[in-house]
Amino acid sequence: EEPIVRAVAYDKDVVKVVFRRVPDRPGIAARIFRALAEENVRTDMIIQSMFTGDVNDVSFIVPSADAKKVDFESIGRRCEAQEVVVDENIAKVSLIGVNVTSSTDIPATLFETLANEGINIDMISTSNSRISVIISRDAAERAVKAIHARFKLDQE
Amino acid sequence: EEPIVRAVAYDKDVVKVVFRRVPDRPGIAARIFRALAEENVRTDMIIQSMFTGDVNDVSFIVPSADAKKVDFESIGRRCEAQEVVVDENIAKVSLIGVNVTSSTDIPATLFETLANEGINIDMISTSNSRISVIISRDAAERAVKAIHARFKLDQE
Numbered sequence: 001e002e003p004i005v006r007a008v009a010y011d012k013d014v015v016k017v018v019f020r021r022v023p024d025r026p027g028i029a030a031r032i033f034r035a036l037a038e039e040n041v042r043t044d045m046i047i048q049s050m051f052t053g054d055v056n057d058v059s060f061i062v063p064s065a066d067a068k069k070v071d072f073e074s075i076g077r078r079c080e081a082q083e084v085v086v087d088e089n090i091a092k093v094s095l096i097g098v099n100v101t102s103s104t105d106i107p108a109t110l111f112e113t114l115a116n117e118g119i120n121i122d123m124i125s126t127s128n129s130r131i132s133v134i135i136s137r138d139a140a141e142r143a144v145k146a147i148h149a150r151f152k153l154d155q156e
Numbered sequence: 157e158e159p160i161v162r163a164v165a166y167d168k169d170v171v172k173v174v175f176r177r178v179p180d181r182p183g184i185a186a187r188i189f190r191a192l193a194e195e196n197v198r199t200d201m202i203i204q205s206m207f208t209g210d211v212n213d214v215s216f217i218v219p220s221a222d223a224k225k226v227d228f229e230s231i232g233r234r235c236e237a238q239e240v241v242v243d244e245n246i247a248k249v250s251l252i253g254v255n256v257t258s259s260t261d262i263p264a265t266l267f268e269t270l271a272n273e274g275i276n277i278d279m280i281s282t283s284n285s286r287i288s289v290i291i292s293r294d295a296a297e298r299a300v301k302a303i304h305a306r307f308k309l310d311q312e
């Protein structure tokens with residue numbers, strides 16, 4: 001169960017898509033991702049946090065190449081989103097290792113590292129092997145450098 | 157890159173915590189998770205979606221045993237949350253495999269399976285090896301049974 005932090009990776013060729021304020025009822029997430037599957041859009045980092053009232057936001061990250069071929073506004077409308085956000089000014093930065101969420105010290109340290117750089121964290125998603133954040137695209141290299149130094153890592 | 161779906165797992169001994177409407181500025185996520193680390197609270201599935209205005213919600217899942225020893229309201233106040241939600245009526249259900257997000261068909265099929273059972277999806281988080289959802293605790297066994305059947309799986 002001992003955590004090991006191994007590497008930091010980043011990807012600037014990604015786009016953030018958010019279907020804002022979709023109805024929070026069964027079938028909506030299904031409709032969204034079936035529509036995207038039908039357009040052969042790959043979705044990384046699907047993120048949905050808790051609802052507010054009777055709506056929720058559904059967010060996901062798409063490779064830039066896939067994003068070009070899709071009309072997200074149109075899909076969002078069909079999925080009853082009140083607003084569709086498509087943000088290209090982002091980067092995904094990930095801390096990679098083993099059991100990286102078995103101790104809360106690791107995410108805390110990662111977030112402190114970014115805070116010390118004045119880098120705002122837009123989205124967060126974690127798994128046993130990866131803590132991923134979405135930050136602005138122009139902060140990516142600075143973030144990776146700082147994480148690399150703080151965790152004494154090699155970059156992938 | 158070919159996806160393989162291997163198993164479905166679930167955990168009912170978990171609590172959802174949401175610090176709602178914390179300031180969306182550098183240092184807040186750091187403060188939250190440093191405070192939790194200092195209380196030795198393990199945090200699984202940290203989820204933060206995109207901001208709204210100048211605030212954001214920060215969500216995470218805690219093992220029930222850890223949750224008992226912590227005053228989340230107090231930590232939330234120190235982290236400038238406008239509201240703290242602690243929800244014990246939840247279960248985490250995960251579809252487990254390899255490259256499970258390399259095709260959007262897999263999350264779509266998972267969400268359709270839950271929708272067909274009338275099960276509402278409260279939160280979603282994905283990684284390369286796992287698609288996790290938060291649903292109500294009393295829906296867990298029914299969800300797992302339906303996923304098991306749909307994907308022709310063994311349960312872990």
Ligand SMILES: C[C@@H](O)[C@H](N)C(=O)O
Nearest residue numbers: 025026027028029277
């Ligand atoms: C918002 C969306 O996830 C909805 N709750 C559903 O179950 O499909």
Ligand SMILES: C[C@@H](O)[C@H](N)C(=O)O
Nearest residue numbers: 121181182183184185
């Ligand atoms: C909301 C919180 O994540 C904030 N944006 C931060 O960077 O700490």
